[in-house]
Amino acid sequence: MERKQIYWEDVEVDQEIPTGYSLKIDITRMVMQVSGTQDYYAVHHDRDFAHSQGVPDIFLNTGFLTAAAGRLLTDWIGTEGSLKKFRIEMRRMNLLGDTMWVKGKVTDLHARLTCASNNPKQPACLRRSSSACSRRRSVPGGTRGTP
Amino acid sequence: MPEEQKKTPEEILEEAKKMIGMETEPVPFQYPLEYEPIRRYCLMIDDDNPLFLDPEFAKKTRYGGVVYPPFAPFGIMNRGSPEKMANLGKGGEMIIPPTPGRYFINMAQEWEWFTPAIVGDRLTAKGRLGDVYIKPIQIDPKAFWVITETHITNQRDEKVCIFKNILLCHRSPEEVAEDV
Numbered sequence: 045m046e047r048k049q050i051y052w053e054d055v056e057v058d059q060e061i062p063t064g065y066s067l068k069i070d071i072t073r074m075v076m077q078v079s080g081t082q083d084y085y086a087v088h089h090d091r092d093f094a095h096s097q098g099v100p101d102i103f104l105n106t107g108f109l110t111a112a113a114g115r116l117l118t119d120w121i122g123t124e125g126s127l128k129k130f131r132i133e134m135r136r137m138n139l140l141g142d143t144m145w146v147k148g149k150v151t152d153l154h155a156r157l158t159c160a161s162n163n164p165k166q167p168a169c170l171r172r173s174s175s176a177c178s179r180r181r182s183v184p185g186g187t188r189g190t191p
Numbered sequence: 192m193p194e195e196q197k198k199t200p201e202e203i204l205e206e207a208k209k210m211i212g213m214e215t216e217p218v219p220f221q222y223p224l225e226y227e228p229i230r231r232y233c234l235m236i237d238d239d240n241p242l243f244l245d246p247e248f249a250k251k252t253r254y255g256g257v258v259y260p261p262f263a264p265f266g267i268m269n270r271g272s273p274e275k276m277a278n279l280g281k282g283g284e285m286i287i288p289p290t291p292g293r294y295f296i297n298m299a300q301e302w303e304w305f306t307p308a309i310v311g312d313r314l315t316a317k318g319r320l321g322d323v324y325i326k327p328i329q330i331d332p333k334a335f336w337v338i339t340e341t342h343i344t345n346q347r348d349e350k351v352c353i354f355k356n357i358l359l360c361h362r363s364p365e366e367v368a369e370d371v
Contacts, residue, residue, distance in 0.1 A: 047240070067236065080235030082228075084273040097294075106297045106356075108235065110262035115238040118261065123242045123252055127261045130302040 049122035057150055063119035064147030067112070069138055074102055081107035091140070103137035104144070116146045200291045200325060200333040200370070207288035207323045207335070215318040217344075218284055224259055224312045232263050246310075259308035264316075264343050264352060286320040290335045291370075292362035298336075299357040305350040313346040321355060331361035333370065 067073060078089050083105045086093040094102045110132055117127060138144050198206075229243050241248035242258050249257040308314060321338035328334045337358040343351040362370070 065237075073235075076231075076235040080232045086273070106300060107262070110300060110302075111232060111236050111238070111260065114260055114262045115236050115240070118240055118242075119238075123240075126307075127302075127304055129304075130261075131299065133299040134297060 047119070047122050049124050050120065055150055055153060057153060059150045061116060061120050061148035061150070063116055064145070065116070066143055066145045069104065069140055069142045069144055071140065074104075074140060077104060077108045080111065081105055083107055099137065101139045101141070103139050106132075106134070109134070109138070112144065112146045116148055120148075198291075200335070203289050203291050204323065204325055204335070207290070207337075210286060210288045210320050211322060213286050213320050215284060215286060217315045217317045220314045220316070224308055224310050224314065226257060226310055229257065229259065229263065229310070232260060254307055254309060257310040259310070259312075261304060261352075262302065264308065264314065264341075264354070284316065285318045285339055285341075287339070288320060288323050288337060290337070290360040291333065292331065292335065292360045292366065294361050294363070296359045296361075297356055298359045301355040301357075302352060303354075304352045306345070308343075308345065308351050312351075314351060315344050317342045317344075328359065328361060330364065331367050333362075333367075335360040 074089055078084065085105070087097055087099065088094075088102055088105045091102055094100075110130075113130070113132060114127070117130075118125070121127070226246070232238075233240065233243050238260070240260075242252060242254070243249075243260050244257070246257050249255075252258075319340040319342065321340045323335060323337050325333050326336050337360060339356045339358065340353060341356075342353050345351050
């Protein structure tokens with residue numbers, strides 16, 4: 045189950061994120077959505093209720109969508125990478141019967157100094173902010189971050 | 192309520208704006224972070240990341256244990272019953288201001304992370320009303336937009352993450368027609 049680890053030097057603007065994937069949104073996936081997010085709002089699992097609310101069918105909830113985006117990013121940045129900031133906007137519903145594609149592209153890079161070692165011989169580490177960050181290949185240390 | 196006493200969206204907004212900055216009491220999660228909810232969360236999106244699922248693997252990483260997936264606190268927040276979910280504002284987890292409409296849609300989310308959450312951690316959530324304003328949408332010229340914040344800390348009182356929900360609240364076409 046070992047994953048490939050990417051580093052700062054591996055990433056370039058306009059690069060496609062290579063860990064994209066798709067999921068078929070069938071009724072089993074809808075059940076897994078409720079199990080995984082514990083979101084019991086009926087518009088996500090009860091077709092009659094969804095129709096009564098004026099929507100075409102049951103649709104995926106926000107927790108599922110953030111989890112799906114999270115998988116794309118955490119698969120990509122590897123177990124040494126960390127997410128720092130994230131924003132998601134809902135533009136249209138992912139309905140029962142749809143196929144959802146999750147993919148991404150690097151649009152910008154930021155480097156900032158966020159930690160410094162107490163050991164003067166050890167350099168501070170650079171981390172990438174925005175949606176993902178990873179350590180430089182040349183830096184042995186690092187702060188505890190969120191994957 | 193007699194028609195003459197019905198408040199306008201502008202009057203409701205005035206009341207709602209007084210609640211901006213209001214915070215809930217800190218609400219501890221009912222249980223420490225556990226393995227099993229993570230397994231179900233990952234299963235839902237076919238995520239097989241060993242950092243989230245394999246205790247032996249995770250133990251050897253810099254985290255020292257199974258890490259909670261970054262967006263999972265939102266899922267865990269929802270744990271409970273359908274009734275609890277329908278009454279989050281009344282249950283103390285969120286500050287929901289008065290709105291003229293009853294139909295809420297989550298339009299966006301923003302996240303920021305500070306320190307990882309590890310299985311066994313005990314998290315606490317505190318809600319805050321970030322903002323409320325009127326911005327028209329096609330079906331409701333006086334739709335309310337509500338920004339709620341949730342601040343998650345661990346048992347050492349360290350900030351784990353903050354996430355914001357940008358909620359749209361609109362009225363039914365009948366309610367909009369009454370207002371015109």
